[in-house]
Amino acid sequence: MEVIIRPDHQQATLLAARIIEKELRARPTLVLGLATGRTMESVYACLVRRHRETGLDFSRCRTFNLDEYIGIPPQHPGSYGSYMRQHLFSRVNLDPAHTHLPDGMAEDLAAESRQYETLIAQAGGIDLQLLGLGGDGHIGFNEPLSALLSRTREKALTPATRQQNAPMFGGDPARVPARAITMGVGTILDSRRCLLLATGAEKAAILAKAVEGPITAMVTASALQLHPKCQVVVDAEAAAQLQGIEYYHWIFNNEPEWADFR
Ligand code: GLP
Secondary structure, three states: EEEEEEHHHOOOOOOHHHHHHHHHOOOOEEEEEEEOOOOHHHHHHHHHHHHHHHHHOOOOEEEEEEEEOOOOOOOOOOHHHHHHHHHHHHOOOOOOOHHOOOOOOOHHHHHHHHHHHHHHHOOOOOOOEEEEEOOOOOOOOOOOOOOOOOOOOOEEOOOHHHHHOHHOOOOOHHHOOOEEEEEEHHHHHHHOEEEEEEHHHHHHHHHHHHHOOOEOEEEHHHHHOOOOOOEEEHHHHHOOOOOOHHHHHHHHHHOOHHHHHO
């Protein structure tokens, strides 16, 4: 795992977008794992700008989102399908047939979950998985105690997660669906590269647990410590409680891999 600290939210999200851009230019058929949440909005805004200004081409890219709520249709403004259309899909030249989210309205959710895993496998696996960090340390919707080898499946959301995501549902946590389909921790760990992005002071304590704490199902992001190529991009506020800040700065300033991004 590598931690890269940028001064602020804007710089951190710009770096994440530049990493995605570099991968997409190197491999136009990239299989990209996507995440939702407020943090990602600026990443998608950067990608849209690059598409408009430089012609960054998504036409052969395939995408798989981490998760979707159960019981609300894709047209619902709070659905992750709506989020993705609003922030990315309708603004770049992605082929709609190449974009995938789990179907939270499927009658047989277990079959839908198996099918999602099959689709990812048929695409050749995920090349780059973008990840946010939930307030309880979740990745996707892998709430505390999710098995670290779990696959795509149905999960019940914690009251804290429903509270955290209430702004997309008129501020009322009771209107946030109680369940979601999410890629499992094992599904995420199968990606060839993971990129976790966290910004803001409210993420500082949980980020320190995820990155420098013990690997535990109580903080599913901590399982990323097992991944052979996982990079964590944070801003200074989110990094505030990390112990290795000096070393992480040294990595960004000296390692050849980061030369293009300095
Ligand atoms: C939701 C998503 C997660 C995301 C998290 C962070 O819970 N299911 O995948 O990481 O939000 O959201 P935010 O960026 O708004 O803090």
